[in-house]
Every structure is written in structure tokens, then in C-alpha cells.
Amino acid sequence: MHPSNPSVPGISRRAFNGLVAGAAVLGAPSLRAQSGNRIVLGQSAAFTGAAAQLGIQFHAGARLFFDQLNAQGGVNNQRIEIVQLDDGYEPDRCAENTNKLLAADVFALFGYIGTPTSLAALPLALKAQTPFFAPFTGAMGLRQPFNRLAFHLRASYNDETALIVRQLTNLGLDKVAVFHQNDAYGKAGLDGTVLALAARNLKPVATATVERNSVDVAAAVATINASRPDAVVQISAYKSCAAYIRAARAAGYGGTFYNVSFVGTQALADELGKDGAGVVVSQVVPTPYSASKPIAREFIEAIGKGGNKVQPNFSSMEGFLSAKLFTEGMRRAGSRITRDSFINGMESIGDQSFGGFSVSLGPNDHVASSFAELSMLTGDGKVRT
Template sequence: MPAVSTPQVPVSRRRFTALIAGAAVLGAPSLRAQSGNRLVLGQSAAFSGPAAQLGIQFHAGAKLYFDQLNGKGGLNGTSIEIRQLDDGYEPDRCAENTRKLLADDVFALFGYIGTPTSVAALPLATKAETIFFAPFTGAMGLRNPFNRIAFHMRASYNDETALIVRQLTNLGLNKIAVFHQNDAYGKAGLDGVTLALAARSLKPVATATVERNTVDVAQAVDIINAARPDAVVQISAYASCAAYIRAARKAGFGGTFYNVSFVGTQALADTLGPEGAGVAISQVVPTPYSASRPITREFLAAINEGGNKVQPNFSSMEGFMAAKLMAEGARRASGRLSRDTLIAGLESIRGWSMGGFNVSFSPSNHVASSYAELSMITAGGKIRS
């Protein structure tokens, strides 16, 4: 954001509502039409540690959208900014960050990264009645039961694992093992694979775990290789998945590897280098590497306009789209912008094409999309969808 000559006071959720109410009493213009106001979103995410690229890239994409929106006048003169706090992909740190953000009265919580961290944060957001928007997770436990303040842009892990299992079984690869994180994220992915296999009267031939934020995969490799699976579905972040792939192949595994989108596709490809060839990943947003959809063209044009400081990848693309979806909900809010009017604005989004990516909310459904497709890392380290 360019420097300004007068100090700016961030507009929080309650302060925003109170100031507008005061303006109405005084007969002054609505705050939304005044310049120099900031609407602050709070984000706790991994910006350090083995999962750092997930938070860094998602935040970069979201900030790119909001910065360019702000450069065009924002939302009726109000700019949108993100206050970011690093939780290292650890639930306890995320909970503490969330308490800080709520104490500072941010307007909404936005773009949290991961299942175990979101599981720690959502009850705090619910108690504070603060919107929890577009977490980077597909866990069903964050979606069911329905929560009025929680909005999800991406498809669920059940959607992604159903696609993976369908692809594998259609190829005649029925001996499927699961390597997963030993936490809520890993369990969510394992449940999705197990459910999809059960629909075909199958079950995982082996399962093994890795602790979050570690790469100690030796025991998991021994357990799963002993079952001689055709394929291994991985439910972890890029560092541990890369370590597993290398170790499993070194130990003689010749099958295929499939990952869900949370792995961090570009980070996984960068970590594996030439060893990434043939590794498959399910995706929940369109490819950022081919300008076949208007949303991708918009994203790439924004990167170019911003001086090419943002790396185009699936994680930054998802951040960009999440920011665009929140801004659309705010545009549709009737009257003064508050928690309730933003919720109503978001729930009015029905069958909206976000540049060729269809999204829908309603008063009884806060999951915008079930879109999932498969991609693969090529021998040259590119991502092909």
C-alpha cells in the first residue's frame, strides 16, 4: 500500500458498525463512502517451518487481489487488509493467535491454513461471532454440522479422495494404501479414502502415519511397502510427502503416489525436483499454468500488473480467489457492512461464475464449490492438469 500523509485507524468489526451508526445519527455520509478507512481481516497461518510455503503462497495471492482492489478505490473507499500471524502449522499457536486477533476485533478471520489449526480456531471464532472465511482445508468436521459463521470456498477432502479412488480403481489399481499425518487433517483424508473404497467393497491395504511438521517416515515406509500396494494416497504436507516418496522408492516401491491439494503442489514439485515425475495431486481450483479460464487470465494479469512479485501456483491462486469471493460478498451486502450483512451478501451468491469457476452459497449451505480435478508433476518439474 502506498504511504499516506495522515495516520489511518484500522476499522474493526464492532468499530466499523458503531462508526457507521454514529454517522447515520449525525446525518453524515456512510463510512463506506468515506476515504481513508481500513477493514482488517485476521489470518493465522504457517509462515515458518516445514509447511511455510502453504501460508506464504496463499497470503501472497490474497494480498495481491486486495492490494489491486484497494488501488482502484477499495470497497466504496474502504480498503481491505490482512493482518497475518505465524502459527507454524501448530494448533496451540494458532489458538493463541486467534485470541489475539479477536481481542483486536478484526472484522473477520480469513484464510487459515490447515485442519488441526482451523479445528482449534473455529470454536473461538464461533464464540466471538466472527466470520471464519475460506480456510485452506477440506475437512468435513469443519463443515458438518453447519455453522453460520463459517464459509468454505474449496471442495472437501471427501470430494478429492473420491476422485483419486475413482481414478485408481478405473485403472485397475485396487490395492491402495494411505500415508497420513497423525492429526485431524490426516484422519479427515483417511476417512475420505476409506469411504470411497468402501463404496467399491474395498479397504486400504495398509495405513501408516507421520507426525505433523516432521519427516520421520522410515516406519511408515516399512509398514506400507510390506503390503505391496499398487498406489499410496498421501495426506500430509509437502516436506513429509517428499521424504516419504524418496524413502519408499529407495526401499523398492514401484507404484504410484497420489496427494490431495493441501500438500502444496508447487512446493512438492520444487522439493522433489526430478524425483517428482509422475506424482499426482488432486486440485480444488483451476490450473494457474494455463490461461484457459477467465479467472486464470485475471490472476496472471494481476501478477504482471503487480510487478511479477507473486509466484503463480495453486496455493496463491486459491488465496487470490478467496479474496475475490469475500469482496463479492461484501459488494452484495445491503446497507452498512457488518457481520450480518456480509453473511447475507455471501449467501446471495448463487451460481456465480467467478471467471469460469462456479460458486454458490445459501442460508443452509456455506460450501461454495465441489470442484476437483487431477494434476501430475512432469519429468521437467511442471504441473500438468
């Protein structure tokens, strides 16, 4: 365990050059050893494989915000940059990447993608006394028990599944099945769904699983279709969920499909095309497809200023918002930024509105938002909220 540094954390040239060599394949910026006016964040995420679009899009949104911030001089005379390492959405690779990032003494771990990977990384971050910021997961296992080093932007899977179950039961759809990934993410979503159903004296009529990074869904389809559910709640990534929807419909299922936000909404829409019509996805950040909120207008304007290189979608919006929230904590950390002063800065945010997206943080509450709403895919690859 190392204490918070008295100034911006340093990084050894050998360790940092090693990280740059690993990150260069992903098109990360060519970075020199960290100096007194640089804050370097470390991100291990899926940039290849069946969940790649989640990491790619989140990172693109965060980089968009940080690049434009840096072009204006940064925050407190500090530039914020991200070193990205690909873990393919596999916990063992994520742990290996995290150890590399921590050995290089990055200021914080930022924007990790997924529950199983984040669960592998969080204990390493806590042991190293390094902040773990805005993981792209709503699992309660990362939020409880409370830890001073962990901060979450998004609502929990319990929040999302409660909203989904409320919508289903309000529509009179009580026969609910759950298709979930066979890992900590799938279990977190299953637990939330079971909890929400139990509050209405209901339970799933069937459950079935798919392995992480797999699209082998035939057995799951057979199991769930046999129960004739009104709706299927899906707790997996976009490739497997799309495969399940197509296979279930081909086998005669005529009910509805509900997904939590981690599925990757635009990626799911792209995978399904016209087959996506009517598929519902819960969301934890405002829609980027409408200018109804100032934060959406800010995001779209930033994309334009950046040369329209970033795709506006819910995943990139979450990356953008995560970078904005991190920067607010940095602004409040003072001129001599340490990990402790950054944490104090985050905890001083209190109740704020980020362009219509409400956040609330304090010394005993590091979950910024409980916002959740439903969206629906259309048959032309778009998303309606």
C-alpha cells in the same frame, strides 16, 4: 459474545499496535488503528516451518487481489487489509494467535492454513461471533454441523479422495495404501479414502502415519511397502510427502503416489525435482498454468500488474480466489457494512461463475465449490493438468 457492530468494527490502538508489532516480522504492512474506511482481516497461518509455503503462497495471492482492489478505491469505500500471524502449523500457537486477533476485533478470520489449526480456531471465532472465511482445508469437521459464521471456498477432502479412488479403480489399481499425518488432517483424508474405497467394497491394504512437521517416515515406508500396494494415497504436507516418496522408492517401491491438494503442489514439485515425475495431486481450484479459463488469465494479469512478485501456483490461486469471493460478499453487504450484512451478502451470491470457476452459496449452504480435478508433476518441476 459480542453483537455485530452497527458500523465497521473498531479496534483499540493498544490491541492493534500489539498485532502490528507481531506481524511486522513477517513483512505485513504498517497499519494504523482501524478507521471507518478500513476492513481488517486476521490470518493465522504457517509462514515458517515444514508447511511454510502453504501460508506464504496463499497469503501472497490474497494480498495481490486486495492490494489491487484497494488501489482502485476498495469496495463500498472500504480498504481490505490482512494482519498475518505465524503459527508454524501448530494448533496451540494458532489458538494463541486467534485470541490476539479476536481481542483486536478484526472483522473476520481469513485464510487459516490446515485442519488441526483451523479446528483450534473455529470454536474461538464462533464464540466471538466473528466470520471464519476460506480456511485452506477440506475437512468435514469444519463444515458439519453447518454454522452461519463459517464459509468455505474449496471442495472437501471427501470430494478429492473420491476422485482419487475413482481414478485408481478405473485404472484397475485396487490395492491402495494410505500414508497420513497423525492428526485431524490426516484422519480427515484417511476417512475420505476409506469411505470411497468402501463404496467399491474395498479397504486400504495398509495405513501408516507421520507426525505433523516431521519427515521421519522410515517406519511408515516399511509398513506400507510390505503390503505391496498398487498406489499410495498421501495425506500430509509437502516436506513429509516428498521424504516418503524418496524413501519408498529407495526401498524398492515402484507404484504410484496420489496426494490431496493441501500437500502444496508447487512446493512438492520443488522439493522432489526430477523425482516428482508421475506423482499425482488432486486440485480444488483451476490451474494457474494455463489461460484456458478467464479466472486464470485474470490472475496472471494481476501478477504482471503487481510487478511479477507473486509466484503463480495452486496455493496462491486459492488465496486470490478467496479474496475475490470475500470481496463479492462485501459488495453485496451495502454501504453500512456489519458482520451480519456481510453474511447476508455472501448468502445472496447464489450460483455464479468467477471466470469459469463455479461457486454456489445460500442461506443453508456455505461451501462454495465441489470442483476437483487431477494434476501430475513432471520431472522438470512443473505441473500438468
